[in-house]
Amino acid sequence: MDDFIAARSQMALSLGFHIIFSCIGMIMPFFMAVAHYKWLKTGNIVYRNVTRAWSRGVAIFFATGAVSGTVLSFELGLLWPEFMRHAGPIFGMPFSLEGTAFFIEAIALGFYLYGWNRFNRWFHWFTGVVVGISGLASGILVVAANAWMNSPAGFDYINGQYLNIDPIAAMFNDAWFSEALHMILAALTATGFAVAGVHALMILKKKNVLFHTKAFRIAAVFACAGAILQPVSGDISAKDVARRQPEKLAAMEAHFITEAKAPLIIGGIPDVKNETVKYALKVPGALSFLAHGDFNTPVTGLDAFPKDTHPPVAVTHYAFQIMVGLGTLMLLIALFYFFMLWRRKKWLERNWLLRLFAIATPAGFIAVEAGWTVTEVGRQPWIIYGIMRTKDAVTPMPGIIYSFYIFTAVYCSLSIIVILLLYRQVKMVGKLYDVAE
Template structure:
């Protein structure tokens, strides 16, 4: 493995772990706020128990997210110094604002964790809500910085120099809204299905049923709404990518030839050497309709893009297929869930639906990882789209491969520790907040 590949692999590893911690840190406070609201309105102890249990999970992921996020900020400077030298002054504003949002989130979380029976109950609830709002703002600001890499704005690039810098225009670039919307909804979907899946599994094991049933309903409702809304944001993103990054769209769909009535490809194995896709299901005209709203529209293929500017087609295509496929499965589960609610059927009696949620526990996060793979790999060979290549930004320092190995061990160890802490937390919940099964109320 050469140093360039090692640097890219280290960033991919770091982002891959951090994005999970970030999504949970962004979304769980809203679940916590809902259960806390129910407690304040109903005074039922079970909702207070749920809020306290979830707040401990939020604290765990906040701490790990802070550590992994700090590591990422150092990696940007150490692994990609040429990129930061030129890009830092342009898109530094969202990162500095993200730091402010992070501090607000940390202060609000401290107030919430230690504010039980010390603050006015509704002020205490607001501090928990602020944790979620600042977390969402923090995530949007980071995505805005990434969107700038896909749609650079706020400067003039003249003779290799970055002039007339406008940080506001850079932050609100053409891609920030579509990426921030898609990522925020994905975070709710992924975290919701993960949390609902864990509680569904515990219900199936007949552990502390009332606690897990009410927790499941809150998380599942968030998850299913997000899963049904996500295709709309996906459509916005697809149209945006078609306009700004035709090479990425072509790689996503393994679309080698420019053509009208371009088919939407499901599955298939891209053959980059012979410029074709084997074993794929093709729906004529659908790609043209999705991207331009016209079944006869022409969609640009990789044949109109210089080969040295082609993204890795196979990786981008497979990641896109995984993201869309898992998204469709979660949509189906969501429709079944809301159908059961509409029919006023007791969720606890539909074991098959609980099993589906349990199976779907990791799906959202796998889809998120696949989506970020599409975003990052699909932009290659550029680190700043059409301005600076990734190979031009990497550090000349040797020995990066050893750094990659060390970080791999650190992140695997961190994952083991977090998993162990969550396992202990779940076990403690069932011991501390155990409620007899015969007291379960219908909901």
């Protein structure tokens, strides 16, 4: 492994861990706020206990997200100094605003955690809502910075110089809305299914059934709402990518040859050398329709671009298939769950439904990781799309491979600690709260 691959691997590792913490940090406060609201309106002590249990989880993920996010910000400068030298003044605004949102989130979380029986009860609830809103704002701002890398704007690139910088135009680039919408819904779906799955498992084990049932129902509604809305944002994103980054779309679909009535490829093994896909199911004209809203419109293939600008097709295609496949699975579960809420409420207490959610616990986060693989690998070989190649941005400092090994050990250790803390939290629910069933 050379230093370039080591730098990319370390960045991928850091982002892969941080994105899980940040997704939960963005969404869990809203679960907490809903449970808190239900307690304030109904006086049901079970909702108070759910709220307090979830607030402890929010605190854990806030701390780990802060640590991993700080590491990422340092890595941008240490591993990619040439990128930050030029890009920092252009897309620095969303990072600065994200820092402000982070501080607001930290203050609000402090108020919330230590405000029990100290503040007016509605003001206390409001501080929890602020935690969620500021966390969501942080996520949107970071995604806006990433979107700029896929759709650079807010400057003129003349003779190798970055001139006439407009930070506002850079932040609100052409990709920010579609990426932010897709990311928010992905975080909602992934966190919802993970939380619902954990509580479903505890119900199946007959542990504090009333507590976990209340928690499961809140998380399941959020998860299923996100899963149903996600295909809409996916369609918006696909059309946007087709317009701005046609080679990324071609890699996602392993679409080698430009053609009208382009087929949608489901599954398959890309053969880059022979420019074909083996063992795939092809739906004629569907890719043209999804990309352009018309079955006959040609879809640009990889043959339209120089080979040295092609993204890694196999990785991008497989990741895209995993994302879509798991998204479809969660969509089917969501439709079925809402059907039961509407017409078959007796089924909501069946063990097979709980097992279904328990099995789907990791599905959302696997889909999130796959989706970010599509976003980042599909942009290669560019770090700033169409302007700066990734290999030209890497640090000349030697020995990056050792840094990669160290960070791998640190993140693995951090993950084990978080899992143990969460496991202890779930196991101690009955001891922490006197839940009368």
